[in-house]
Amino acid sequence: MDEATNNLKSRSSVFNQHLHSTRNLWSGILFGLGLIAFVDEVVFHQLLQWHHFYDLSTTHIGLISDGLFHAFSWFATIAGLFIFADLRRRNALWLNRWWGGVFLGAGVFQLYDGIVQHKLLQIHQIRYVENVIVYDMIWNIIAVGMIIVGIVLINRTRREQQKEGAVSGAQS
Structure with a gap:
């Protein structure tokens, strides 16, 4: 392939990624939510x-x-993977944005679990011990860390998208 064809394919891929940026994000969120719920179920429940x-x-x-x-x-994980496969088929997979969604989905679910289910509704505790606050703090700090990583990755892709848009607008 010559350079012009490679450049055209690259621009087409970037266009597809930007066109499907929301689907990339939601695919990652569903996968991250399902993955962290699966890990919670297997490790802490079973x-x-x-x-x-x-x-x-x-x-x-x-x-x-x-x-x-x-x-x-599993429904959330599989739904996220179906969207992921469709994005790959369309040559629209934007891995940085997808990973941002994975971290954001996992972190939001874990923080929801730690605050709403553990403390507000009290349908279960992370562990039934005297000093449960230590477990709660670690659980919620990890959740906030995942959310921060997700937001940083998503913001990077937004800046890429704005930069690409400015470059495309300047070339038109």
């Missing part, structure tokens, strides 16, 4: 057995709630 999704009833109900939570996490 392997460590620290809690169930719903601990305000019997163990039987707790296990049913874990199964529903697990199904939800």
